[in-house]
Amino acid sequence: MIRVLIEPCNHQSFGYGLLQVDLxxxxHSPHLVGLLGYCAxxxxxxxxxxxxxxxxxxxxxxxxxxxxDVAAGEQRDARPTLDWQTRLGIALDCARALEFLHEHTSPAVIHRDFNCSNVLLDHNYRARVSDFGTAKVGSNKANGQVVTRVLGTTGYLAPEYASTGKLTTKSDVYSYGVVLLELLTGRVPVDTQRPPGQHVLVSWALPRLTNRERLVQMVDPALKGQFAVKDLIQVAAIAAMCIQTKAEYRPLMTDVVQSLIPIVKKSPSMSCSSTPARPLQHVVYMSPAAGSNTS
Known part of the structure; x- marks a missing residue:
């Protein structure tokens, strides 16, 4: 099965696409969505x-x-709920993807727009990271920063990057922490429909991540209590470190990977193999015109 989306090419989308092709x-990593070809x-x-x-x-x-369904008053989800072990596996796959970008490429590649829309799932629900149209090549120095214009998705931007444009691999770590919170809570990063004090996921969740009773209460209701509290506490601790306000307090993605591996290994249904099964189908995708990485 092949799906095709075609849009006119302009200057911005041309730069967006060329960057993805180049990167x-x-x-080549089993945790990144593979580019099969390019045509102009x-x-x-x-x-x-x-x-x-x-x-x-x-x-x-x-x-x-x-x-x-809304008109009929029905609350039917469009897709099956991801169970706890599947969420843990997705968290580990994403961590490995960012670890590859940050620590196994030279110089490091900073995704700059890591969010749950850019995490794609194969037929086994193994995750791969996609959309490198706004990625930046970082500095060769440890934690070296790149000054650039602010691009990304609201709710996922690291505070120092959003306020100054100073981008480092730790900016991606913050974004990863937000996705981890989404996996834990089922909430979106910004939701103005919620009561005051709950609009921003990070500020609402952070004080609860180190309180066992409040932590259990904030877990996605769709899981219906089907999770191990010990594992939840460990994952919450990782999320709390990733969303620290100061970049220097956030962990390296290698540390995140090493922390998640023993948690995922506990489940007989999840494999820690670094090579997920290859999908049998392909998609042909036209890069959107909005956004480029010419800065």
Whole structure:
């Protein structure tokens, strides 16, 4: 099965696509969505990626309820709920993807827009990171920063990057922490429909992550209590470190990976193999015109 999306090419989308082609043609990891090919024909341009049949993590954590169901008063999710062990596996896959970008490429690559929309799931619900249109090549120095214009998704931006434009690998670590909170709570990063004090996920969750009773209460109700409290406490501790306000207090992604591996290994249903099964289908994708990385 091949899906095709074609849009006119302009200056911004051209730069967006070329960056992805350049980066993904040089980076090969089982935790990144693979680029299969590229085609340009006058005003049209195509990027060909591996097809991930289970869609994005966002589609599972925050499914859109059809309008007809809302009108009927039904609360039916569009997709099955991700169970606890699947969420742990996704967290580890994402951590490995960012570890590869930060510590196994030279110089490091900073994703700059890591969020649950850019986490795609294969037919086994193994996660791969996608969308490198706004990525930045970082400094060779340890924790070296790059000054650039602020791009990314509201709710995922690290405080120091949002306020100064100073970008480091620790900016991605913060974004990863927000995704980890989404996996734990089922909440979106910013939700103005919630009561005062609960609009921003990070500020609401941070004081609860180190309080066992409050931590259990904040877990996604869709899990229906089907999780190990000991594992929850450990994952919450990782999330708390990742979303620290000061970048220097956040861990390296290697440390996150090493912390998650023993938690995931406890489950007989989850494999810690670094090579997920290859998908059988492909998608042809046209990079959106909004956003480029020419700064």
């Amino acid at each position: 993904l043609s040089r980076m 024909d006058q005003s049209h341009r195509l990027l060909v990626f591996e097809f991930m049949p289970n869609g994005s993590l966002k589609g599972h954590l925050h499914p859109v309820i059809p309008a007809v």
